[in-house]
Amino acid sequence: MKAERVETVAAIRARVARARGRGKTVALVPTMGALHTGHGELIRRARSEADFVVVSVFVNPIQFNSAEDFELYPRTLETDIDFCGRFGADAVFAPSAREMYPEPQLAFVEVSSLGDSFCGEFRPGHFRGVATVVAKLLNIVQPDRAYFGEKDAQQLAVIRRMVADLNLPIAIIPVATVREPDGLAMSSRNARLKPEDRAAAPLIYEALQAAARAVAEGGAPEKAKRAGMEVLARDPRFQVEYFECADPATMKIAERISGPVLILAAVWLGGVRLIDNILCGQHRSN
């Protein structure tokens, strides 16, 4: 099945209205394109849980704080549309920047504190840009359900809180991180890695697992962090932006382990910024 390419807000609203008129439920999968199997899993889930599936493909300028990063972000729209069709999407909403931002954006959604730490600290304004574009997409498509990857754990936390705080009548569905066979989390940015960097990249997941083991053994957050950092130190090409144990509810550094712990990493490898995380420690009582 081929997914229909839709470029304007009016046209996607008309497609959704038609589906609604036929009693269909609607799902949205927001993406920035350069789709891979991780995105495919979101679309597959959406397909199995809703009648009309929209995938948005939009490289959102207001969430980038480096013009170079924005320019270098991979853009593969034609193959993305075929990909969406193979995974059963009905429509691909691929607006231009002018369609999304006909005037300079003056209204923003800010999920304070949740979006200030970790990626928010190193990419100021990033989560404001993310929350704003997701709010716009949710208002344009007005789905029953929207799908987000746990790979971007802080983004997921920000979106969930935005939807709760603003009473948006939309279910946010988290989807587990899809990994390459060697453990590297799938990411559109992986395509930018040089072969030797791609070969080294699975060390990120190894480091997260080492930290998770330390937590499972009852280690304090600093011990878990040390265990992970030791793994990354094996290869000097890794520049660690942050590697921390966080409280998933507040997105602050965990002072002690007293419930679920999110181990979060952001590293630079050959000029490419990669993030990954794992959730652990949730089986502890008190």
Ligand code: AMP
């Ligand atoms: P992006 O195109 O990178 O903005 O991602 C679009 C959506 O796909 C986000 O909700 C991501 O969290 C999700 N996603 C990206 N990579 C993966 C992955 N490896 N596994 C699961 N979800 C992913």
